Amino acid sequence: MKNASKKSKATRLRQKAEELLKKKPSKSGLQPSETEVLKLIHEFEIHQIELEMQNEELMVAKEQTEVAAEKYAELYDFAPSGYFTLSREGKIIELNLCGSQMLGKERSQLINSRFGFFVSDDTKPIFNLFLKKLFKSKTRESCEVTLLTNGNLTEYVHVTGIVTENGEQCHVIVIDITELKYAEEELRETNEYLMNLFNHANAPIIVWDTSMFITQFNHAFEHLSGYCTEEVIGKKIDILFSKETIESSLDLIERAISGERWETVEIEIQRKDGDSRILLCNTANILEKDNKTVVATIAQGNDITERKHGEEEIQRLIAGLEQRVAERTAQLQAVNKELETFSYSVSHDLKAPLRAIDGFTGILIEEYKNKIDAEGQRICDVIKSSAVQMNRLIEDLLAFSHLNRTELHMSTIDMKTMANSIYYEYSLPEKRENISFTVRDIPGAFGDSSLIKQVWSNLILNAIKFSSKKDHPEIIIDYEAGKNEIIYSVSDNGSGFDMQYADKLFCVFQRLHDSTDFEGTGIGLAIVNRIISRHGGRVWAAGEPDKGAIFYFSLPKHKKRKIK
Amino acid sequence: MNEIEILLVEDNARDAELTVRALKKNNLANNLYIAKDGAKALDFLLCKGEYSKRDLTNLPKVVFLDLKLPKVSGLEVLKTIKGDKRISKIPVVVVTSSSEEPDVKEAYRLGANSYVLKPLDFEKFKTAISKLGYYWLVVNYPYK
Numbered sequence: 117m118k119n120a121s122k123k124s125k126a127t128r129l130r131q132k133a134e135e136l137l138k139k140k141p142s143k144s145g146l147q148p149s150e151t152e153v154l155k156l157i158h159e160f161e162i163h164q165i166e167l168e169m170q171n172e173e174l175m176v177a178k179e180q181t182e183v184a185a186e187k188y189a190e191l192y193d194f195a196p197s198g199y200f201t202l203s204r205e206g207k208i209i210e211l212n213l214c215g216s217q218m219l220g221k222e223r224s225q226l227i228n229s230r231f232g233f234f235v236s237d238d239t240k241p242i243f244n245l246f247l248k249k250l251f252k253s254k255t256r257e258s259c260e261v262t263l264l265t266n267g268n269l270t271e272y273v274h275v276t277g278i279v280t281e282n283g284e285q286c287h288v289i290v291i292d293i294t295e296l297k298y299a300e301e302e303l304r305e306t307n308e309y310l311m312n313l314f315n316h317a318n319a320p321i322i323v324w325d326t327s328m329f330i331t332q333f334n335h336a337f338e339h340l341s342g343y344c345t346e347e348v349i350g351k352k353i354d355i356l357f358s359k360e361t362i363e364s365s366l367d368l369i370e371r372a373i374s375g376e377r378w379e380t381v382e383i384e385i386q387r388k389d390g391d392s393r394i395l396l397c398n399t400a401n402i403l404e405k406d407n408k409t410v411v412a413t414i415a416q417g418n419d420i421t422e423r424k425h426g427e428e429e430i431q432r433l434i435a436g437l438e439q440r441v442a443e444r445t446a447q448l449q450a451v452n453k454e455l456e457t458f459s460y461s462v463s464h465d466l467k468a469p470l471r472a473i474d475g476f477t478g479i480l481i482e483e484y485k486n487k488i489d490a491e492g493q494r495i496c497d498v499i500k501s502s503a504v505q506m507n508r509l510i511e512d513l514l515a516f517s518h519l520n521r522t523e524l525h526m527s528t529i530d531m532k533t534m535a536n537s538i539y540y541e542y543s544l545p546e547k548r549e550n551i552s553f554t555v556r557d558i559p560g561a562f563g564d565s566s567l568i569k570q571v572w573s574n575l576i577l578n579a580i581k582f583s584s585k586k587d588h589p590e591i592i593i594d595y596e597a598g599k600n601e602i603i604y605s606v607s608d609n610g611s612g613f614d615m616q617y618a619d620k621l622f623c624v625f626q627r628l629h630d631s632t633d634f635e636g637t638g639i640g641l642a643i644v645n646r647i648i649s650r651h652g653g654r655v656w657a658a659g660e661p662d663k664g665a666i667f668y669f670s671l672p673k674h675k676k677r678k679i680k
Numbered sequence: 681m682n683e684i685e686i687l688l689v690e691d692n693a694r695d696a697e698l699t700v701r702a703l704k705k706n707n708l709a710n711n712l713y714i715a716k717d718g719a720k721a722l723d724f725l726l727c728k729g730e731y732s733k734r735d736l737t738n739l740p741k742v743v744f745l746d747l748k749l750p751k752v753s754g755l756e757v758l759k760t761i762k763g764d765k766r767i768s769k770i771p772v773v774v775v776t777s778s779s780e781e782p783d784v785k786e787a788y789r790l791g792a793n794s795y796v797l798k799p800l801d802f803e804k805f806k807t808a809i810s811k812l813g814y815y816w817l818v819v820n821y822p823y824k
Contacts, residue, residue: 459780464748467777471800472694478802479701507800 126171198273198290201280206232206247209285218273218290220265231288236262236270243275250277250286260293272297320395320417323402326373326410328353328366340395340419342388358386372399372413382424383417393421452521459517466510474503512639519646524564531558531572531604534565535593538572543580551580551589558595559602562674567647574640575606575667582665583610590664600673601653607666612659621657644669685711685817687740689721689757690775691749695798699744699775702809708817713740718752721745722760725767739770742816745792747776747783755786762791769823771816775809 192199198215200208208226216223219234235243239261246259258276265271277288314321314332320340323332330353333345341348341356348355357365361384368381378399385393395417402412477499480488488496535555543551561568576591583589586609596603613621622645641655648655648669659665686703690696696714703709715721721743723729727736743761747754754774762768771793776783779797787795796812799805 456780464777467798467800468692468695471698471777471798471802471805472692474800475694475698475802475805504800 197292198288200231200288200290202231202247202277202286202288204251204284206230215290218263218265218271218292234263234265236264238262246275246277247286251279251283254279254283270294317416320419321414322353322417323412323414324353324369324373325412328369328373331412332414337417340387340393340417341385342391347388356385358384358392361386369413372401372415373410375401375410377401378415382420385417393419394424396420455517456521459514462510462514467507470503470507470510474500477503509639512643516639516643516646519567519643519650524567524650526562527565529561529563529565529568531561531568534569535572535576538569538576539580539591542573542577547580547584551583551591553591555593556595558593558604559597561602561604561671563651563671564647567650571644571647571669574644575669578640578667579606579608579610579665581610582612583608586610598670601670602673603668603670605666605668607664609664612661612663612665613657614661615659618657618659622655641667683711683738684713685741686713686813687721687724687743688712688714689718689743689745689749689754690714691716691746695746698802698805699809702806703813705806706810706813708810708813716750718749718754718757721749721757722752725761725770726764736766739767741771741820741822743770743772744775744812745772747774747778747787755783755790758787758790758792771820771822773812773816775812 193213195212195214198218199210199212200215201210203209208229208231211223211226213223216226219226221229232240232243232247242259243261246257246261250257256276256278258274260272260274263271263273271292272294274291274293275288276291277286279286315334317334318336320337321332321334322330322337324330330348330351333343333348338344343355353369354362354366365383368378368383372378378397381397381399383395383397385395387393397415397417399413399415401410402414403409404411477496481493481496532555535558539553539555540548543553576593579591580589583591588609590609592605592607594605594607596605622641644667645655648671652672653670655667655669657665657667686709688696688699690699700709700712700714703712713724715724724731724734725740725743727734745754745757749757752760754776758772758774761770761772768791772791773794773796774787774792775796775798777798777800778784784795794812796808799808
């Protein structure tokens with residue numbers, strides 16, 4: 117096909133050439149010589165060959181041009197961007213395949229349509245303005261619009277245009293930026309989400325750059341500091357600190373910028389109104405791509421002012437309390453010291469005259485025997501026994517006051533064995549024959565064994581003493597387990613007591629019985645009371661005259677014993 | 681003045697009298713001197729003040745020392761005696777009515793040779809004192 121057309125083209129050219137030759141006047145009427153003719157023919161032949169060669173070259177060039185044109189057409193058509201040639205009015209004069217796909221119609225259907233027809237209503241003004249500016253400025257212009265294509269799918273496009281040389285048309289490149297737009301949108305949404313999170317977080321958050329300028333400041337921080345964001349953004353962070361703390365605070369900030377991460381740093385913020393708040397902060401550094409260079413520091417705080425004040429208050433209270441305890445201890449120590457001096461004096465000064473009374477009465481009896489009658493002798497005995505009685509009172513009183521001063525030496529005590537051995541130690545065998553003494557299976561205790569022994573002796577001796585006038589004295593030692601304590605009891609069927617005097621039982625020198633009936637100084641139960649209260653327990657009693665009495669004492673359950 | 685065998689340091693005249701009586705019964709009170717306070721006791725032993733004419737080498741065989749004394753207390757007297765090489769070898773017997781632990785502890789710490797409680801009962805008192813006198817004047821062999 118190509119060769120045929122090539123031939124006909126050549127024929128046409130020949131005819132044209134002949135005609136042109138006819139019109140040309142002949143140069144001379146001279147008949148050329150044979151040699152000349154031959155030469156001429158030779159010339160022509162060369163010429164013809166030259167022409168043919170030229171023609172051949174032209175044909176190749178043409179073919180090359182066609183190939184290039186085809187290539188261009190392919191590039192034009194299959195380019196991923198839309199190429200449009202638009203008229204001044206925006207009519208589509210030419211477009212590529214991608215362009216037609218963008219608009220969702222056949223290329224032929226689109227020729228002469230207005231490009232603006234496919235632009236969404238809201239971006240139409242943008243496009244119109246773009247077109248206007250393009251033809252006016254004759255320079256490259258661009259805009260972003262939304263295209264409405266078939267099925268009302270929107271397509272975000274970037275449009276770049278340039279006016280052609282004649283100034284009547286423009287070439288427009290349309291690039292689909294939908295994906296980019298969506299990514300942008302997503303980024304914007306993420307950003308918005310983060311900003312919301314940042315702004316509405318309960319914790320005050322602040323961001324500063326490496327020059328210590330504040331770059332972000334959330335609502336909580338506004339609330340905390342009394343500054344609004346506009347007042348602090350772009351300001352040096354200094355404005356948040358008081359004169360007193362600025363140096364140390366800036367030092368901390370610098371350390372954060374140099375890469376140190378705060379875990380729990382306390383920093384004092386001075387509010388706009390001058391008040392100060394204490395923040396417990398942690399930080400995170402925002403780094404460059406190299407993952408090393410700090411770009412900014414984000415600090416999140418926790419307002420611990422109240423807690424801090426609370427702590428201070430507690431510290432103050434503790435200090436006050438300690439002071440009071442120290443004062444009280446000093447007072448107690450002074451009282452103890454006085455008591456010591458007192459009992460020292462008692463043991464010395466009170467005993468000396470007693471010894472004199474006893475001693476000189478003794479001398480009187482011894483050396484003046486003959487001059488004293490029986491009544492005188494009896495009186496001397498009364499004096500002597502009174503002195504002895506008073507001495508016992510003094511000893512008991514001293515023992516009682518000792519109880520407060522001696523330290524407790526705690527250990528585990530086998531209460532059952534202790535109660536039994538005391539009974540056997542303090543009762544005479546012939547008396548025991550008559551007494552029914554029972555120790556139930558009482559549990560052990562934790563206490564000062566020599567003091568607890570005094571408790572048992574006092575109570576058991578009392579029981580023996582006050583039941584001694586019965587025909588069949590009965591003493592029972594029992595216990596009861598309470599929640600946090602063990603209650604021990606000693607009961608007897610002796611003379612008992614009237615419950616209305618129960619509260620007097622445990623007081624020093626209080627006696628409910630005539631000393632001629634039951635002898636004693638009246639200090640035993642006071643000692644029991646003192647010992648038990650020093651162990652953290654209680655004592656009490658119940659009784660009825662002539663029916664008997666029951667004495668209780670409790671001791672706290674001890675952890676050590678539980679483990680055992 | 682004969683050689684003093686017993687220095688009784690006692691401010692209470694009644695106690696002193698009872699002590700002397702108890703010793704006399706056993707004929708142990710012939711060479712006894714009573715100092716009524718701690719200062720006097722030390723002056724006597726160290727031959728100072730009113731006792732400057734005494735011979736310092738003439739040491740009593742025993743000192744019966746009460747603890748509660750005017751001026752210089754019994755424990756201070758004890759401390760001075762036991763801290764002074766010239767007189768530290770004299771046996772010192774603390775005779776007191778105090779059974780307070782700090783007193784007992786301190787007396788022994790300072791070097792008391794014995795610690796005796798004054799019994800209240802006169803019979804027991806007499807027995808105790810005469811035993812003490814007998815022991816320190818007769819039984820005990822002193823370091824001279």
